[in-house]
Amino acid sequence: MTTTLKNSEDTSYYLSQFNELTQKFMGQLKSQNVAKLNTKQPDVIFSDEGRSKEQATQILSEKIIPYLSASAGPRYWGFVTGGANPAALFADWMVSTFDQNVSKDGDSISSAVERQTLDWLKDLFYLPEVFNGVITTGATAANFLGAVVARQFSGNQQGIDIAQVGMQGLSVELFSACPHASMIKGLGLAGFGQQQITRVDTLENSEQMDVEHLSVLLTNSKAKSKIVIASSATVTATSFDDLEAISVLCQQHQAWLHVDAAFGLFERVVTGKEGKTKGIELADSITLDFHKWLNVPYDAGAFFTRHTSLLVQCCEVDAPYLTNNDTQPDFLALGIENSRRFRALPVWFTLLKYGRKGIKEWVKRNIDMASELASWIELQPQFELSVACQLNVVVFRPESKHLSGEQAQAFTTSFLEEVNKEGKIFLSPGLWQGQKVMRAALSNWQTSKEDIELAKASLKSCYKMLVTE
Ligand SMILES: Cc1ncc(COP(=O)(O)O)c(C=O)c1O
Known part of the structure; x- marks a missing residue:
């Protein structure tokens, strides 16, 4: 065995393996169990000598690939998971080949491509020119940036440059109704504290913020600065906050709106500016994710703000080797990382290849398929639709009127386990008004009527299995 690096020979070997393994993996996406449960660390040892390329590839094929989920396939409906559309998949492979560092301008076109991607996204989502931003690793990173820039804004209101001197003495209050877990994490990371959110009431049977309650809370707040965190949409009920009304309140109270x-935001591609996201153009900052409904491979999202200079205040550092002579801020001054993957490329290539129409087509299909599944569930005596389906998420549980509260919760958990074990579909748990529920979130570009039929059959057979056991 030799471990000598033989560049061209190794590259052509890996390219042929790559072709073979990719075809095989993708060919099995629809037929294999969607989730591989109870996986363990592969029993492979690290060695001084390494392996030949053939041995290494064989270990990968035998010990890793069979235990991967079909999360890129059409019936992985846990969390909010997109797949990898073919154009994005190709572009993502190229990103590794190109191996660019999209940190600064001056050595390649890659920063210009990221800027163009952001421009095209504003076009796709009908967002005004004033927004500027950065491609992130996902919505979690974007929410964190939202917290950090809102913090800088609050500091500026009180004469404190937080990026430079820290946040001691800052007087601030945060308001939100149903922030996503990643937003709460972001607030913790930004030093606000995960528990320091003033909870705004929601409207009945919804996760939508009660704007009247927000108004009262803002008026009564003693804090010098205020930050409002709204949702478009929430992860369980897919509720959209009334952003027009909220932005008016934010302006009255000089509050930041994230x-x-x-x-x-993909709902906007289907219904336009007057749909459920109406008013988002008035926000101070916006979080977006692309490994969800844009169906690019993990990981990519975006952070947009209309206050670029505040973002730069937060992210720019002074180091001679990073000196910037450009007229526009470099991406290292707009985000978390200094060295950055060319993750804009799969987004750019998806927008280039499919255009508005192509993207709208799969978003609309997912909405229609979710609605079809929800209508079917409503008609089945074995199941109970927990929330009216408004977008792409179906929230339900097995019917359990005959069971006590605790038994009903346990029944939902067992049913979810059974469904995921059977492997035709993969769902994730949720909580709705104190009850355990199951969520089917449809955001894969390939999901079709055939998949919905398979899901119906799976739900019925798993229910039967559980009640006859
Ligand atoms: C509304 C919302 N925000 C943020 C996130 C976090 O996204 P990610 O885990 O991709 O960073 C999610 C994920 O489901 C989400 O639904």
């Missing part, structure tokens, strides 16, 4: 629109 909107987590990780997947909900």
Whole structure:
């Protein structure tokens, strides 16, 4: 065995393996169990000598690939998961080949491509020119940036440059109704504290913010600065906050408005500016995710703000080797990382290849398929639709009127386990008004009527299995 690096020979070997393994993996996406449960660390040892390329590839094929989920396939409906559309998949492979560092301008076209991607995204989502931003690793990173820039804004209101001197003495209050877990994490990371959110009431049977309650809370707040975190849409009920009304309140109270629109902004591609996201153009900052409904491979999202200079205040550092002579801020001054993957390329290539119409087509199909599944569930005596389906998420549980509260919760958990074990579909758990529920979130570009029929059969057979056991 030799471990000598033989560049061209190794590259052509890996390219042929890559072709073979990719075809095989993708060919099995629809037929294999969607989730591989109870996986363990591969029993492979690290060695001094390494392996030959053939041995290494064989280990990968035998010990890793069979235990991967079909999350890129059409029936992985856990969390909010997109797949990898073919154009994005190709572009993502090329990103590794190109191996660019999209940190600064001056050595390649890659920063210009990221800027163009952001421009095209504003076009796709009908967002005004004033927004500027950065491609992130996903919505979590974008929400964190939202917290950091809102913090800088609050500091500026009180004469404190937080990026430079820290946040001691800052007087601030945060308001939100149903922030996503990643937003809460972001607030913790930004030093606000995960528990320091003033909870705004929601409207009945919804996760939508009660704007009247927000108004009262803002008026009564003693804090010198205020930050409002709204959603478009929430992860369970897919509720959209009334951003027009909220932005009016934010202006009255000089509050920052951040909107987590990780997947909900795609609704705008279907219904336009007057749909459920109406008013988002008035936000101070917006979170977006692309490994969800844009169906690019993990990981990519975006953070947009209309206050670029505040973002730069937060992210720019002074180091001679990073000196910037450009007229526009470099991406290292607009985000978390200094060295950055060319993750804009799969987004850019998806927009280039499919255009508005192509993207709208799969978003609309997912909405229609979710609605079809929800209508079917409503008609089945074995199941109970927990929330009216408004977008792409179906929230339900097995019927359990005959069971006590605790038994009903346990029944939902067992049913979810059974469905995921059977492997035709993969769902994730949720909580709705104190009840355990199951969520089917449809955001894969390939999901079709055939998949919905398979899901119906799976739900019925798993229910039968459980009640006859
Ligand atoms: C509304 C919302 N915000 C943020 C996130 C976090 O996204 P990610 O885990 O991709 O960073 C999610 C993920 O489901 C989400 O639905």
